[in-house]
Amino acid sequence: MDASCYKPLTTIFTLVGWCTTVGILISYLPQIITIIRRKNTTGLSGLTCSISAICDLFVVSNIMLLNWNTMMCCQYLTSAQCSTQLIPVLQLFIQAVCAITIFFLYVHYVVLPTAQESERKRYLAKHSMEGFLDWLFKNDTYIKQVRIAFLVGVVLAVLMCYLLLSLLGPMHPATRIIGEACGIIPAAMLFVYRLPQIYTTFTLKSSGSLSTATLLMQAPGAMILLYFQAVVSSNTWTTWLPLMVSVVQLLVLISMIFFFWIRRRFIYTTAQREEEERQIQAAIKKNDIS
Numbered sequence: 001m002d003a004s005c006y007k008p009l010t011t012i013f014t015l016v017g018w019c020t021t022v023g024i025l026i027s028y029l030p031q032i033i034t035i036i037r038r039k040n041t042t043g044l045s046g047l048t049c050s051i052s053a054i055c056d057l058f059v060v061s062n063i064m065l066l067n068w069n070t071m072m073c074c075q076y077l078t079s080a081q082c083s084t085q086l087i088p089v090l091q092l093f094i095q096a097v098c099a100i101t102i103f104f105l106y107v108h109y110v111v112l113p114t115a116q117e118s119e120r121k122r123y124l125a126k127h128s129m130e131g132f133l134d135w136l137f138k139n140d141t142y143i144k145q146v147r148i149a150f151l152v153g154v155v156l157a158v159l160m161c162y163l164l165l166s167l168l169g170p171m172h173p174a175t176r177i178i179g180e181a182c183g184i185i186p187a188a189m190l191f192v193y194r195l196p197q198i199y200t201t202f203t204l205k206s207s208g209s210l211s212t213a214t215l216l217m218q219a220p221g222a223m224i225l226l227y228f229q230a231v232v233s234s235n236t237w238t239t240w241l242p243l244m245v246s247v248v249q250l251l252v253l254i255s256m257i258f259f260f261w262i263r264r265r266f267i268y269t270t271a272q273r274e275e276e277e278r279q280i281q282a283a284i285k286k287n288d289i290s
Helices: 011-038 046-066 068-076 079-085 087-109 115-125 129-137 143-168 173-204 212-232 237-267 270-285
Strands: none
Touching: 011 087, 011 212, 046 068, 046 087, 046 143, 046 173, 046 237, 068 079, 068 087, 079 087, 087 143, 087 212, 143 173, 173 237, 212 237
16 A cells, blocks of 8 residues: 555545534534533433434444545555545544444433332333333433443444454455445434334324424535535445435435425415314324424
8 A cells, every 4th residue: 555545635525525524523512512511411312312322333333444444544645635535534433423422421411210200211111112212221220231331332343343454454355244234234223213203294294393494404414424425435335325314314304394384384274274283282292293
């Protein structure tokens, strides 16, 4: 390997890449700072934090195994060339570190329930994955085990990458297969995880408590990141597959919400709109909206 491994980017793509990288960090900082300041996780979903952290742990493993030569190329480059070369890696790495940080803050500052709340959480734990994780994370008996189990997972992921890269090398078929699997697994997890939200929006025929503004802010950023990873950086498809899954599902949600809004605003009669609004409010009160 020599300096020929360098893949230069145009000025505009370099600028877009760094702006996206900084944007990813900025998007997570308010949540991290809020948890640390309040020392409280009320309002955060244990399921969301868990899925995000686990997916990003797989993504980091994917990056390490499939982009090792890209990172090692830096020893033949100048600092400026190296920083440009590592933009795609930094984007996904920063996202993963932030998601895992939020997970550890969640299990550290989670508020343990009272005896009465514990009974309700045990009931919910039997009826939904969200309820089960909420009960698990807020149970004093298991919270330490959850933290230790994830730490063990992080250590095993690092150890796996080290052994594969040092013993087999980055180009060995086994290393490539495992690296690609680490990209496919989070894509499948994200696909399954978002399906209930799509189903809920479809059956409710409204955004309900789901923030349309948040979706509209997330979608462009996700599309830019996907384009940068897939087209500009030409990363392997398993690296950007989780991003594509997220983009498609975000676009599906946004399309559904706008379709239902247009139908309600311009097609429905006043009586139909009032009846639908009553159904939405009834669903919200029953906590049918995730």
